[in-house]
Amino acid sequence: MPDVTKTVPEAAAEDAAVAAAGGTLPEPKPEKTRSLWGDAWQDLRRSWIFIVSAGLILLLLTITFFPGWFTGADPTHGDLAKHFLQKPKMGKFFDPDWLGYDQQGRSVYARVIYGARASIAVGFGTTMAVTLVGGLVGMIAGYFGGLVDSILSRLTDVFFGIPFLLGTMVVLNSFQDRTTWVVIGALSFFGWTQIARVMRGAVITTKQADYVHAAQALGASTPRILFRHILPNTLAPVIVVATISLGVYISAEATLSYLGLGLNGVSWGNDISDGGNQIRVAQWIMLYPSIMLIITVLAFIMLGEAVRNALDPKMR
Amino acid sequence: MGRYVARRLLQMIPVFLGTTLLIFLMVYALPGDPVRGLFGDKGGSPQVIAQLRHQYGLDQPIWMQYWHYMKNMILHADFGTQIASGRPVTDVLGDAFPVTLRLAALAFIIEMVFGIALGIVAGLRAGRLTDNAILLFTLLLISVPVFVLGYILKVIFAFDLNWLPPNVNDSTNVNELLMPAIVLATASLAYVTRLTRTSIAENLRADYIRTAIAKGLPRRRVVGVHLMRNSLIPVVTYLGTDIGALMGGAVVTEGLFNIQGIGGTIAQSIVRREGTTLVGLVTILVLVYLLANLLVDLLYAVLDPRIRYA
Numbered sequence: 001m002p003d004v005t006k007t008v009p010e011a012a013a014e015d016a017a018v019a020a021a022g023g024t025l026p027e028p029k030p031e032k033t034r035s036l037w038g039d040a041w042q043d044l045r046r047s048w049i050f051i052v053s054a055g056l057i058l059l060l061l062t063i064t065f066f067p068g069w070f071t072g073a074d075p076t077h078g079d080l081a082k083h084f085l086q087k088p089k090m091g092k093f094f095d096p097d098w099l100g101y102d103q104q105g106r107s108v109y110a111r112v113i114y115g116a117r118a119s120i121a122v123g124f125g126t127t128m129a130v131t132l133v134g135g136l137v138g139m140i141a142g143y144f145g146g147l148v149d150s151i152l153s154r155l156t157d158v159f160f161g162i163p164f165l166l167g168t169m170v171v172l173n174s175f176q177d178r179t180t181w182v183v184i185g186a187l188s189f190f191g192w193t194q195i196a197r198v199m200r201g202a203v204i205t206t207k208q209a210d211y212v213h214a215a216q217a218l219g220a221s222t223p224r225i226l227f228r229h230i231l232p233n234t235l236a237p238v239i240v241v242a243t244i245s246l247g248v249y250i251s252a253e254a255t256l257s258y259l260g261l262g263l264n265g266v267s268w269g270n271d272i273s274d275g276g277n278q279i280r281v282a283q284w285i286m287l288y289p290s291i292m293l294i295i296t297v298l299a300f301i302m303l304g305e306a307v308r309n310a311l312d313p314k315m316r
Numbered sequence: 317m318g319r320y321v322a323r324r325l326l327q328m329i330p331v332f333l334g335t336t337l338l339i340f341l342m343v344y345a346l347p348g349d350p351v352r353g354l355f356g357d358k359g360g361s362p363q364v365i366a367q368l369r370h371q372y373g374l375d376q377p378i379w380m381q382y383w384h385y386m387k388n389m390i391l392h393a394d395f396g397t398q399i400a401s402g403r404p405v406t407d408v409l410g411d412a413f414p415v416t417l418r419l420a421a422l423a424f425i426i427e428m429v430f431g432i433a434l435g436i437v438a439g440l441r442a443g444r445l446t447d448n449a450i451l452l453f454t455l456l457l458i459s460v461p462v463f464v465l466g467y468i469l470k471v472i473f474a475f476d477l478n479w480l481p482p483n484v485n486d487s488t489n490v491n492e493l494l495m496p497a498i499v500l501a502t503a504s505l506a507y508v509t510r511l512t513r514t515s516i517a518e519n520l521r522a523d524y525i526r527t528a529i530a531k532g533l534p535r536r537r538v539v540g541v542h543l544m545r546n547s548l549i550p551v552v553t554y555l556g557t558d559i560g561a562l563m564g565g566a567v568v569t570e571g572l573f574n575i576q577g578i579g580g581t582i583a584q585s586i587v588r589r590e591g592t593t594l595v596g597l598v599t600i601l602v603l604v605y606l607l608a609n610l611l612v613d614l615l616y617a618v619l620d621p622r623i624r625y626a
Contacts, residue, residue, distance in 0.1 A: 157334075162338065173589075247459065276467055297458075298456065
């Protein structure tokens with residue numbers, strides 16, 4: 001791509017100068033047409049929604065991987081004698097006292113920082129699992145059509161028909177030890193249908209394209225056609241849905257924790273649920289995890305919004 | 317039309333059977349025992365437990381149980397017995413269903429009226445400040461989890477301002493149901509707004525709108541008749557699928573505001589592993605969802621005369 005920041009005469013003058021100095025000029029590249037992805041990236045870089053959400057997500061990822069950088073306090077250490085329901089001390093930034101203490105004398109600030117890990121892990125894990133399973137089911141149903149499509153589509157309908165929250169509640173209720181993997185599994189078990197439907201629709205339109213017929217005529221194997229020719233051209237709608245649903249899964253994990261069926265351990269949902277019982281005495285226990293949760297979900301939904309605008313020109 | 321409806325109803329049968337079977341398997345294949353749950357920590361004598369299990373048919377293999385359950389449900393409209401209380405599930409349903417229906421209906425009205433209104437305002441001013449403000453507002457509504465919003469509204473409007481009661485005692489009182497209905501409606505309201513906005517903004521550039529304006533029709537008629545009728549199809553689709561979601565999503569809202577509806581009953585039966593109650597309730601929800609979808613497809617033909625069902 002030519003350097004568009006310089007005007008043509010300027011660039012020519014510079015080239016001449018380089019040549020005069022005995023330097024070698026780079027081969028002039030032919031004008032490249034930008035792909036859908038290149039176009040989308042150009043759009044994204046200029047979108048304030050994308051910049052804000054990407055910044056927030058980077059910060060959240062830093063908090064997730066290096067909670068020790070943000071607080072030295074232990075989120076599970078409770079000191080009833082000294083800190084029981086101590087009010088926030090707003091001046092003391094990043095101190096364990098900053099956001100107050102909960103009903104067991106644990107630092108709310110430390111719990112807010114360490115709680116990020118549960119939300120981020122469940123959000124990313126579920127989205128990846130759902131995209132893999134739903135994408136594969138949708139691709140097979142859309143490409144092969146006929147009986148395979150009928151069976152897979154009815155199966156999708158069955159899972160789609162069960163209310164999402166109720167289904168996950170039933171599954172999670174039978175596990176005593178609800179680790180991150182169990183929660184991811186339960187959410188994915190009912191969550192894959194949306195991606196499957198989107199993927200199936202995209203594959204059905206793509207498989208009519210000339211390049212797919214050409215590949216078939218050349219005798220390319222089915223996996224090669226599916227993954228080399230069809231997949232890259234159906235990814236855009238799937239990525240949009242996946243990004244938005246990342247935020248939705250984080251919200252769902254918190255809701256399950258609130259119902260007492262979420263992760264065991266430090267998580268924003270558990271803290272909000274605990275704080276809800278103390279809401280008339282100590283609002284801060286609930287307030288700060290809620291704010292973090294809302295910011296996190298908002299960041300991912302905004303990212304999905306920006307990606308959708310960039311990938312789907314019809315939205316403008 | 318009649319043939320189309322018949323075909324759609326036939327297509328529902330495998331989905332209906334599959335969904336009930338799935339929920340049945342999930343409830344019974346996973347560990348836990350509703351009969352043991354009746355006795356608490358002390359535990360009952362093996363004979364009594366065996367007798368009760370036999371009485372509720374829990375000693376049969378799961379396929380037989382499913383067969384008997386479906387047979388009774390379809391032939392006699394008998395949904396089984398709630399083990400914890402000994403009442404027929406249809407009785408329990410009869411108590412809880414109208415409450416949830418009232419809540420969902422109020423939430424549905426709120427999301428439809430405000431969602432479509434906001435969407436039209438944003439769509440007609442696409443790209444301008446109002447549009448961006450509404451976009452930000454809807455993003456915020458989607459990101460606030462239901463239970464957080466419930467707590468926030470409760471603290472502000474019930475505890476601090478004393479405008480609305482914090483809990484619902486009488487579900488026929490619209491005043492009491494208002495806050496839970498708003499909480500239940502918010503996320504869907506945001507989606508309705510977004511859909512309407514996109515659809516309106518897209519159709520605003522259509523040829524028939526230019527023609528209508530060129531004919532000299534008043535703006536009210538262009539927007540109210542020509543634009544609306546063509547833009548509402550995706551919105552109606554979403555609203556149709558959302559009826560079922562509202563009733564299923566009421567689990568959290570009903571818990572928050574102490575409403576004695578389906579949500580509370582479902583949460584209880586999940587914790588107690590009341591298979592029969594749970595399957596009965598979910599069956600009703602699935603039926604509502606399937607019928608709402610059918611209704612939406614039939615509504616298309618009303619909204620868009622180009623769509624015909626042979």
